[in-house]
Amino acid sequence: MLAVVLSLAAAAAFAASAMFIDSVSGRVGPLQLSRWQMSLAFLMTAVIAAVTGGWRTLDLEMVLWLTASSASGIMVGSLTYIATIQYTGPRISALLFTTASPFALALGFGFRGETVTLLQAAGVGLIVAGIALAVMGPKQDEGARTPKPLWIGILLGLVTSFAQALGSLLARPAMLEGADPVAAMVVRSGTGALFFIALLALPAFRPAALPSRVEVRQIGFSALAGMVVGMSFLMAALARGDVGIVTTLSSTTPIVILPMVWAVYRRIPGPLAWVGAAMAVAGTALISATS
Structure with a gap:
C-alpha cells in the first residue's frame, strides 16, 4: 500500500513540476531546460x-546501478522525448508515453520475475486507458512544426x-538494497547533468x-x-513495489494535473478527461485493494 501512495505522490509532484515549467517552456529550449533542471536538482539533492x-x-x-538507470531513463529518455514531441506534437507523444506501463510490466516479469494478479492487471489497463482518454480531448494547437514522418515519431x-x-528497472536493485531515495537522485541527476x-x-x-x-x-x-521530490518518491516506491505497478501509478500525471489546470487557469476539463480520470481512479482502487 505504501508503494501505491508513494507512486501517486510522485505523479502529483511531476504534475506540479509541469505547472511550474509551463510558463517558461515556450522561451527556454527543451535541451537547455533539461540541463538547468538536472543541474539544479543535483545541487539540491x-x-x-x-x-x-x-x-x-x-x-x-x-552507484553503478543508479548510473545505468540515469543513462537509460534520463540520457536516452530525455533526448528521445524531445525528439518525439518535435515529430508528433504533445498530444500524440503523451499517448505514446502510456506504453511505459506495459514495457515496465514486461521488463519486471522478464528480469525480476515480478507478476501481477488479475485485479492488478485490470487496474493497470484501466489507468492506461484513462490516461489515453484524458490526453486525447479536443484537439489543441500544437504549434507550427515542419511536417515530419509520423512513423519516426511513433x-x-x-x-x-x-x-x-x-531506467526504473535498473534503479530497483539499488533501492532494494537500502539506498536512500534522495542520495539515489544525487547519482541519477548528477549523471544526467554531466x-x-x-x-x-x-x-x-x-x-x-x-x-x-x-x-x-x-x-x-x-x-x-519534479526531480527532487517527485523522483525521490519514485525511488522510494521502487524499494517497496513492483516496477510495472509503480511505473503505471507514477505515470498518472496527466490525470493528476487536471484539477491543477482547472484551479490555476480556470480551464474546465472536457468530458473525455473526466471519464479518463474516473477510469484511472477505478484502476488505482483495484491496485490498492490488492497491494
Whole structure:
C-alpha cells in the first residue's frame, strides 16, 4: 500500500513540476531546460543527502546501478522525448508515453520475475486507458512544426517509454538494497547533468542565450517539485513495489494535473478527461485493494 501512495505522490509532484515549467517552456529550449533542471536538482539533492547522511547508504554497486538507470531513463529518455514531441506534437507523444506501463510490466516479469494478479492487471489497463482518454480531448494547437514522418515519431515515442521503464528497472536493485531515495537522485541527476553539460561541446546543442533570473527561478521550482521530490518518491516506491505497478501509478500525471489546470487557469476539463480520470481512479482502487 505504501508503494501505491508513494507512486501517486510522485505523479502529483511531476504534475506540479509541469505547472511550474509551463510558463517558461515556450522561451527556454527543451535541451537547455533539461540541463538547468538536472543541474539544479543535483545541487539540491546533494545538499540534502549531505545533511541527512544519505551518502552513507550507497556503495559502488548501487552507484553503478543508479548510473545505468540515469543513462537509460534520463540520457536516452530525455533526448528521445524531445525528439518525439518535435515529430508528433504533445498530444500524440503523451499517448505514446502510456506504453511505459506495459514495457515496465514486461521488463519486471522478464528480469525480476515480478507478476501481477488479475485485479492488478485490470487496474493497470484501466489507468492506461484513462490516461489515453484524458490526453486525447479536443484537439489543441500544437504549434507550427515542419511536417515530419509520423512513423519516426511513433518509434521515438516507443523508445522513450522503453528507456523510462528500463531506467526504473535498473534503479530497483539499488533501492532494494537500502539506498536512500534522495542520495539515489544525487547519482541519477548528477549523471544526467554531466551528460547535458557535455552536449554543450557540440555547437548544435548550444543555447542562443541564457534564461533570465525569473526563468531560472521557475526552472528551480520545477526541479524541486519534479526531480527532487517527485523522483525521490519514485525511488522510494521502487524499494517497496513492483516496477510495472509503480511505473503505471507514477505515470498518472496527466490525470493528476487536471484539477491543477482547472484551479490555476480556470480551464474546465472536457468530458473525455473526466471519464479518463474516473477510469484511472477505478484502476488505482483495484491496485490498492490488492497491494
